[in-house]
Amino acid sequence: MRVRAIVNRAGGTLKGIAEEETRIVEAFRAAGVVADVRMTDSADIYEALKEAAQAPDLDAVVAGGGDGTLSCAAGHLAETGRPLGILPLGTLNHLARDAGIPAGIEEAAKTIAEGQVREIDLAEVNGRVFVNNSSVGLYPDMVMLRELEQEKLGRSKRRAMLSASLASLRSFRRHRLWISAPGLEAPIRTPLLFVGNNRYHVTLFGLGKRERLDEGELCLYAIRAKSRLHLFWAGIRGIFGKLDQQRDFITAYVSEAEISADRPVLVVSADGETFRMETPLRYRIRPKALRLIVPER
Numbered sequence: 001m002r003v004r005a006i007v008n009r010a011g012g013t014l015k016g017i018a019e020e021e022t023r024i025v026e027a028f029r030a031a032g033v034v035a036d037v038r039m040t041d042s043a044d045i046y047e048a049l050k051e052a053a054q055a056p057d058l059d060a061v062v063a064g065g066g067d068g069t070l071s072c073a074a075g076h077l078a079e080t081g082r083p084l085g086i087l088p089l090g091t092l093n094h095l096a097r098d099a100g101i102p103a104g105i106e107e108a109a110k111t112i113a114e115g116q117v118r119e120i121d122l123a124e125v126n127g128r129v130f131v132n133n134s135s136v137g138l139y140p141d142m143v144m145l146r147e148l149e150q151e152k153l154g155r156s157k158r159r160a161m162l163s164a165s166l167a168s169l170r171s172f173r174r175h176r177l178w179i180s181a182p183g184l185e186a187p188i189r190t191p192l193l194f195v196g197n198n199r200y201h202v203t204l205f206g207l208g209k210r211e212r213l214d215e216g217e218l219c220l221y222a223i224r225a226k227s228r229l230h231l232f233w234a235g236i237r238g239i240f241g242k243l244d245q246q247r248d249f250i251t252a253y254v255s256e257a258e259i260s261a262d263r264p265v266l267v268v269s270a271d272g273e274t275f276r277m278e279t280p281l282r283y284r285i286r287p288k289a290l291r292l293i294v295p296e297r
Helices: 017-031 042-054 067-077 094-099 105-114 138-153 157-170 228-239
Strands: 002-008 034-040 060-065 084-088 116-125 128-130 133-137 175-181 184-190 192-197 218-223 249-254 256-261 265-270 273-278 281-294
Touching (some): 002 067, 002 084, 017 034, 017 105, 042 060, 042 067, 067 094, 067 128, 067 281, 084 094, 084 105, 105 281, 116 192, 133 138, 133 175, 175 218, 175 249, 184 218, 184 249, 218 256, 218 281, 249 256
Parallel strands (some): 002 034, 002 060, 060 084, 084 281
Antiparallel strands (some): 133 265, 175 184, 218 249, 256 281, 265 273
């Protein structure tokens, strides 16, 4: 088996670059995989993955990094027929977790060598592919503040996210949105609209797990909280597993949706990264658009 592995140097679990590159190369060699391993800076990931997706004589492209890196890889590989392998080197690794891919480098390399190819869904917003979820409101605000604290104060990702979460909650605000989807036309006011690639278990301050990656649907959750206090109590209920989908969320499961707003541009997150996008936001599911290497059942 011959692969090209594009590894993001800024992956959340990478410590010493030289040592980690050697470890990755040895892991593939031990698994019997001929791997062209390329350690890549974040600014060059897009072009490196694009080139790998088009390179001849490869059995698969491997992306090493967090969900943002995987999202970029999926966008290039979608519907090309070339499989994606994952080295879960990010902080949270939601896609790898939901696909059952082990977290260790050696175990992940063995999965790429011995696993099976499975077709999974992708989602997109205004043409940008995401593998996990996208959101408007509270979470993108948190991500922007987190990145600012990491850059200016040098804080770790987790510590910066905690500080950013508290700051975002203090500046609580609701967005005026209009959801247009098959069977649903509704105005909403919400601090957070969440759009998932397939169905997530209901949770508030942490992402629940997906049982399926190929159900062919988007899940839309809009928190009903009208004030900071309402949001606080929803968070308390979430901690104790008492969130109620009907009481706490506006919920829809659809194949596509258009989100309009009272402003021409919204800050949108997709797989943990933020972007400014013109409204309306057009979401759609792309059923079985990506071939992913996963452990044998």
